[in-house]
Structure formats: structure tokens, C-alpha cells
Amino acid sequence: MVLNGRGGVRQETRLRVLAAARAVGYRARRGAVRDATVLGVIPTDLGNPYHTDVITGIEKFAESVGHAVVIGHGRRDSAHLERQLERMLGFGVDGVIAVSTWLSPSTLAAAASVLPVAVIGRMQDPVPGTDAVRCDDETGAAQAVRHLVQLGHRRLAHVTMSSRPGPASRRAGFTAEAARQGLVGSVEVIGPAADWAAMDALIDELMRRVRSGSAGAPTAVFAANDIVAVRVLHRAADLGVAVPGQLSVVGYDSSTVALTVQPHLTSVNQPREEMGRLAAQMIRERLAGRAHDADLLVQPVLRERDSTGPAAEELGAPVPSLPDRV
Numbered sequence: 001m002v003l004n005g006r007g008g009v010r011q012e013t014r015l016r017v018l019a020a021a022r023a024v025g026y027r028a029r030r031g032a033v034r035d036a037t038v039l040g041v042i043p044t045d046l047g048n049p050y051h052t053d054v055i056t057g058i059e060k061f062a063e064s065v066g067h068a069v070v071i072g073h074g075r076r077d078s079a080h081l082e083r084q085l086e087r088m089l090g091f092g093v094d095g096v097i098a099v100s101t102w103l104s105p106s107t108l109a110a111a112a113s114v115l116p117v118a119v120i121g122r123m124q125d126p127v128p129g130t131d132a133v134r135c136d137d138e139t140g141a142a143q144a145v146r147h148l149v150q151l152g153h154r155r156l157a158h159v160t161m162s163s164r165p166g167p168a169s170r171r172a173g174f175t176a177e178a179a180r181q182g183l184v185g186s187v188e189v190i191g192p193a194a195d196w197a198a199m200d201a202l203i204d205e206l207m208r209r210v211r212s213g214s215a216g217a218p219t220a221v222f223a224a225n226d227i228v229a230v231r232v233l234h235r236a237a238d239l240g241v242a243v244p245g246q247l248s249v250v251g252y253d254s255s256t257v258a259l260t261v262q263p264h265l266t267s268v269n270q271p272r273e274e275m276g277r278l279a280a281q282m283i284r285e286r287l288a289g290r291a292h293d294a295d296l297l298v299q300p301v302l303r304e305r306d307s308t309g310p311a312a313e314e315l316g317a318p319v320p321s322l323p324d325r326v
Contacts, residue, residue: 003092011086018089018114037067039283040093042084044074044100048227049255050272054099054120057276065284078102085111095283099276101165116286118279122165131282131294133275137166137252140268140300141173142180144222144250147266147302149181152311153220153248156183157206159232160191160224161199167192167224170252174222188218196231203232207239210247219247219311226251230261233307244309254303263306270300 001009002017003026009017039062043051055071062069070093072084081102088096095116098108103119105127111117112129119127122134141158148156158174160167171189178187190206193199209217223229229251236243243249243263251258254269278296285294 002090014086014089015110015114022114037094037284037287038092039067039069039280040085040088040091040096041069041071042074042081042088042096042098042100042103043071044081044102045076046071046073048225049257050225050253050270051099053255053272054276054279057273058097058280059276060273061277061280067280067284074100074102078104082107089114094287097276097279097283116283118282120275120279122169124165126293126295129293131279131286133278133282133296133298134166135270135275135298135300137169137300138173138176140252140270140302141170141222142177143300143302144252144268145174145177145181147304147308148220148222148248148250149183151220151248151308154183154186154311155216155218155220156187157218157221158187158189158224159203159206159221159228160189161193161196161228162224163192170224186216191224199228199231200235203235204239207235207241207247210236211239211241220250220308221247222250222252224252226253226255226257226265226267229265229267229307230257233261233263233265243307246312248308248311250302250308258303258305266305266308267303268300269303271298274298 002014003021041055041058043055045051059069072088074081074084081100085096085103085107089111096111098119101119101121101123108117108127108130118131120133145156156178158171160171190202191199193202221232223232229249232249233243236247241247251265251267254267258265258267275298282294
């Protein structure tokens with residue numbers, strides 16, 4: 001029943017059967033597709049260009065070596081992500097790549113007892129038995145701060161939606177580099193927020209401070225990802241804040257969305273396709289017999305575009321505010 005992907009079997013029993021099958025090297029065959037190695041890919045959110053870019057890297061590698069790929073959308077729901085993983089195990093994939101850090105360590109460890117598992121992203125702690133590909137987020141955040149400081153900005157804000165390990169590392173990198181630049185007391189962190197409505201309210205309050213020229217208002221924002229950065233750009237446009245004249249904005253990911261907004265978004269580039277390729281290569285290595293865990297740290301690079309410019313003070317005069325849009 002387990003090897004044919006049928007229902008009616010407890011998950012604990014299913015995992016034991018699959019682990020036993022793996023131990024003796026047994027692979028179920030279900031038609032022509034099972035003549036190829038099949039990679040199961042579980043992203044948190046297909047609506048986020050970061051995830052689709054990573055999956056492109058996975059698919060390109062899989063195609064180059066004759067592997068197949070199946071995708072289970074997590075829908076930004078931890079419980080649904082776990083159900084998708086269970087379906088992958090029932091389907092009989094040969095390895096799983098989680099483009100997500102929303103699966104619990106115990107769930108990942110249980111899956112890793114059955115088949116190779118790679119995680120793309122930063123977990124709170126390493127999960128024994130799994131491989132990982134992650135970006136050096138502290139370094140990426142430091143690059144964003146240095147870029148803004150070089151443009152003359154001294155009052156910075158970091159806007160974040162989440163307190164998960166990846167965003168938390170970017171926040172830590174932001175505050176650490178600000179301290180190295182002597183900006184303690186002139187930087188602030190806005191967020192996390194419970195939902196997008198709460199996030200928009202926080203961003204709107206920031207925009208009102210910037211527009212009014214209130215004392216201590218930031219002249220630049222570093223957002224935890226491109227989605228948040230685009231939110232900042234939209235609220236700035238709606239509330240009459242000129243970017244980059246009154247407020248410079250830096251995102252994180254340098255995903256495809258960075259070039260679909262005006263002004264084009266300066267952003268810290270995660271090598272997303274390369275991260276996907278590395279994770280798929282890890283699964284292939286595991287299937288070939290590698291037993292030790294692998295943990296790869298990739299380096300980000302800032303991509304400067306039109307959303308950042310000199311601080312108004314550096315230009316010699318303040319930029320006049322624009323009226324509210326009706």
C-alpha cells in the first residue's frame with residue numbers, strides 16, 4: 001500500500017516502510033516517468049518571485065541530468081507545507097528540496113530518514129540528516145547599509161515583515177553594520193507585523209514622518225525583501241514621498257520584481273538560480289552515496305539601480321514634498 005502510494009496508512013507507518021525500502025535500495029516504479037529520478041520541490045509561496053527564480057535553477061539542473069521535477073505549493077501555510085511533504089513521500093519522489101524554512105525540524109528529520117532532503121534558506125538550527133543552501137544575509141544587509149552611508153544617509157530604517165531566521169539575520173546585519181558606521185541612535189527597525197494591513201499602517205506612518213520632514217525621520221529604508229520594498233515604493237507614491245529624492249529604498253533578493261517597478265529597485269542579489277542548482281546537486285550527491293551533511297553559504301551582491309540616491313542634505317537643499325494623491 002505504501003509503495004503504491006495508496007491511502008489508509010498512518011504517517012508513522014508510511015515513514016518506517018519508506019525508510020526500510022531506502023535501506024535496501026528499493027525504488028518503486030510507476031510508469032515511464034519513474035525511469036527518471038524525481039525531485040519533489042516544496043516552495044513556501046509561488047507568488048514570491050524569489051521562490052520561482054530558485055525553482056528555475058532546480059529545473060535547469062534537473063533537465064541537464066535527466067531528472068524530473070514535481071512541485072507542491074506551500075501557500076504560505078505551515079500545515080499545508082507539511083501535507084505537501086507527506087504527499088511527496090507518498091508519491092515516491094527520490095529526494096525533496098524545501099524552498100522554505102517553514103517546515104518543522106522534526107518533520108524534516110523524519111523525511112530525511114526516508115530520502116535525501118535539502119533546505120534552501122536559513123533554519124534556526126541545523127537539522128541532522130539534511131543538507132542546506134543559504135545566503136550570507138548578514139553580509140548582504142551590511143552591503144545595503146554601506147551603500148546608503150556612501151550616499152550620505154545617516155538616518156536609516158529597516159522594514160521587515162517577519163521574525164523568521166532569514167529576516168532576523170538581515171536585521172542583525174543591518175544593526176551591526178549601522179553600529180560599525182557610528183549610527184547607533186539614528187537607525188530604527190519597523191516591524192515585524194502580524195499581516196499586510198498592519199505592515200502598511202507602519203509604512204504609512206513612516207511616510208508621513210518623511211513627508212513632513214519631522215526631526216529624526218529616516219532618509220533611507222532597507223527592506224527585508226523585495227516584496228516589502230515594493231510595498232514601501234507603493235505607499236511612498238500614494239502619500240507623496242519622492243523616491244529617491246526624499247527617501248532612498250533598498251530591497252533584498254534582486255528578484256524579477258525589482259525591474260517591474262518605478263523607479264527600478266536597488267536590491268541585494270541572492271544568487272537564486274545558483275542556490276536552486278546547488279540544492280539539486282546535493283540531492284544527486286546523496287543518491288550517489290554521500291552520507292555526511294552539507295551546508296553551503298552563498299554570497300550576495302548589491303545591485304544598484306534608481307531607487308537610491310544622495311541624501312537630501314548632500315544635495316544642498318531639501319526636496320519639496322508632493323501633495324497627497326486623491
